[in-house]
Structures are given as C-alpha cells and as structure tokens.
Amino acid sequence: xxxxxxxxxxxxxxxxxxxxxxxxxxxxxxxxxxxxxxxxxxxxxxxxxxxxxxxxxxxxxxxxxxxxxxxxxxxxxxxxxxxxxxxxxxxxxxxxxxxxxxxxxxxxxxxxxxxx
Numbered sequence: 001x002x003x004x005x006x007x008x009x010x011x012x013x014x015x016x017x018x019x020x021x022x023x024x025x026x027x028x029x030x031x032x033x034x035x036x037x038x039x040x041x042x043x044x045x046x047x048x049x050x051x052x053x054x055x056x057x058x059x060x061x062x063x064x065x066x067x068x069x070x071x072x073x074x075x076x077x078x079x080x081x082x083x084x085x086x087x088x089x090x091x092x093x094x095x096x097x098x099x100x101x102x103x104x105x106x107x108x109x110x111x112x113x114x115x116x
Contacts, residue, residue, distance in 0.1 A: 011056050012049055012058055012059050012060040013049040013050065013057050013060045015060065016049070019044075019062050019088065020047075020062065023043065023062075023064065023088075026084075028042070031069045031071060033069065033071055038069035038070070040066070040067060040068050040069055040072075041065075041066070042064060042081070042084065043065055043067075044062050044064055044065075045063050045064065046061075046062075047061070047062050047063070048061045048063075064081070068080070
C-alpha cells in the first residue's frame with residue numbers, strides 16, 4: 001500500500017513495536033550453578049520488514065535469540081520461548097503474530113502481519 005493510503009491498513013513494522021516492548025520488559029532469570037552466576041536473555045537480534053521505501057509494510061519479522069543457563073535442557077528452552085511468545089504476542093493489537101520457525105530452539109522468528 002502506498003503511504004498516501006495509510007488510513008487503509010496497518011503498518012506491520014509499527015505493529016511489531018508491541019513485541020519489542022514486551023522484549024524490553026522481559027525479566028531475565030538468574031541462576032547460580034556450581035558458584036557461577038548465569039543471567040538468561042531473550043533479545044531481539046534482527047528485524048526485517050517492507051519491500052520498498054514507498055510501500056507501507058504488510059509484514060515484519062522480529063528474530064529473537066534466547067540465551068539460557070545450563071540447567072535448562074534444549075527442550076525446556078524451546079518450551080520457554082514458545083510459551084513466552086504465545087503469551088506476549090497475542091496481546092499485540094492490530095496484528096496477527098505467529099512464530100514462523102524455531103532454528104535450534106534458542107532462536108525463533110515472530111512475524112507480525114498487518115490486518116485491516
């Protein structure tokens with residue numbers, strides 16, 4: 001959609017702001033194992049959206065990286081990210097947000113597709 005017609009749809013990059021806000025509010029788990037302190041982290045590491053400078057984007061992808069402590073299994077880490085994602089992105093208004101893919105479970109892509 002051309003920017004002059006902005007009122008006709010939703011900018012998916014703007015809609016992804018809700019996901020980014022929730023990532024910024026994420027409270028990292030801290031754990032001490034054998035005297036070593038670990039702080040887990042869930043962070044946006046890449047964002048991509050739009051096809052041209054004069055087109056309102058109808059999709060935006062936020063790639064999220066989860067660094068987890070060694071007391072979590074890979075399956076538990078994947079479950080944590082999946083649960084967090086489903087709870088957090090369901091509250092993002094004006095968008096349909098889904099987990100697109102999980103590459104080794106510490107990374108996932110969240111796509112915000114604009115809805116009108």
